[in-house]
Amino acid sequence: MARPPLPIGTWGVIRTEKLGPNRHCARARFRDYDGKTRDVEATGATGPAAIRALKEKLRDRVAPNDDEITRETHLSTLANLWVDEITAEERLAPQTVDRYGKSLRNMILPALGNLRIREATVGRLDRFLREIAKDHPAAAKGAKVVLGQMLALAVRHGAVPTNPVRETGRLRKPRRKVAALTSEHLQAVRAAIRDWQQPVPGKPGPRHTGDLADIVDLMLATGARIGEILALRWADLDIAADRPTLTICGTIVYVKGKGIFRQEWTKSDAGYRTVVLPRFAVGMLLARNLHAADNPHDAIFASRRGTWLSPNNVRRQWRQARTDTDLGWVTPHTFRKTVATLIDKEADTKSAAAQLGHASEEITHTYYIAKPALAPDVSDILQQLGSDQPTSDPDARQPHHT
Secondary structure (H helix, E strand, O other): OOOOOOOOOEOOOOOEEEEEEEEEEEEHHHHHHOOOOOEEEEEEEOHHHHHHHHHHHHHHHOOOOOOOOOOEHHHHHHHHHHHHHHHOOOOOHHHHHHHHHHHHHHHHHHHHOOEEEEOOOOOHHHHHHHHHHHOOOHHHHHHHHHHHHHHHHHHHHHOOOHHHHHOOOOOOHHHHHHHHOOHHHHHHHHHHHHHHOOOOOOOOOOOOHHHHHHHHHHHHHHOOOHHHHHEHHHHHHEEOOOOOOEEEEEEEEEEEOEEEEEOOOOOOOHOOEEOOOOOOHHHHHHHHHHOOOOOOEEEEEEEOOHHHHEEHHHHHHHHHHHOOOOOOOOOHHHHHHHHHHHHHHHOOHHHHHHHHOOOHHHHHHHOOOOOOOOOOOOOHHHHOOHHHHHHOOOOOOOOOOO
């Protein structure tokens, strides 16, 4: 009966041979990752030293092929090959690829780039991710996604049998408290913007436009993301309808090497939507249209040069406007959460999710609606603990004497 073949990646009996003074050789038959069995040998000053050298050689052995990714490939090289692959696939949005690149440059490669794939162990990756998560949990989550996809590429090329990132522990999830604006907050927001837009005597440079106030109003009227608001064109507006509407069908993005441009689709399929405008937004848009200068993009909000406005510049303007106020916690995304919270209160979560362009009501409920947990009504039960309750023991109120 024929002897069964060795399992792939294993070796048979190790044999040693003395080749000369202080020189020994250890040999073994190894079944390679392509299924072929080959002789592998290593030398050392003694027999045991030669055996140790051979076992290390067998442990780190890779399939003899022309693949450019092996166990010996550095993570920096793997990262470049992975970025080339996802860029060529055109499956991910350019800004997503750009964000992954930042994670590589700023965190992953400085710490792990010189490691070989075989050295990217579960323990080493877990410590790296947890260290980042101490101060930057969101960044750690992003780094884990990048590392997971990189090493999935290594698995597909046969460099490692399993993806070590999958075995790392769960990262700390920061507690989130959704905060929405009250009517008093909204008055303070608009007052801060009005004050910021006032010209400062003696201050050089162009005076502030009314763009920030109108952008905030349209965010509150639609619940749209800041990039979606800045990507709106007059052609997307149906102001003559009985119920004027706005179609959100693009977003402003920044990609390194390309700059700021209008992406012809929204963040997700659910983001492509038409919303009915409240009267205050219709009035603002009509007034704006009367004085709007033409621009080549037909943009509702354009720069003085007729280019698309940058979301980062609008965020910077809002940070300037809220200086010396109690509104430091308010960001453009807070306006979006305020819309979701109000719609959920007056209608339902499904309507809020549709308005915001979410495919899942769970996302809207978890991250966008400010709502305290409502405990079951047990007030009648708790009434028994009140100080005015009669006691069933007539002697309970009398002092006891011994």
